Amino acid sequence: MEDFETIAIFNYSYEIVVLKHILDQERIAYFFENEATLSVVPFYSAALGGIKLKVHRNDFEIVQTILDNLNSNLSIV
Template sequence: MKAYKCLAIFTYPHEYLVLQLQFNKYGIRHYFQNETLVGLLPLSSFAFGGIRLMVHPLDISKAKQIIDSLNDKSSNLRIV
């Protein structure tokens, strides 16, 4: 898990659900650091540094492509 790189930081779990579904669909190795802590104590997300999207180094380029496609203004599934 030490080799995984942080690609994005989210404040609340609802902000990345579509992204998580896309990553699972394409088999991208990832996890969300601090997800459980923020789920239990949502108002302290800033204290924990938010929810960090951690991606395996071999999957970073595909992960960035998915993030960019979801951030496109014409996309119906935009990330918050």
């Protein structure tokens, strides 16, 4: 896990549902640091620094493209 680095930070667990599905489909190795803790105690988000998406350095470029596409095409109302 030492080759994994943070590429994005989220405040709430509902923000990562679609992203998890896309990363699984693309077969990209990832993990969300603090996900379990914040799903149980969401008000700890600020104290823990949010839910951190960690990916391998080799996947940074493709994951950044996925994140950019989500930010420009997905709007939650």
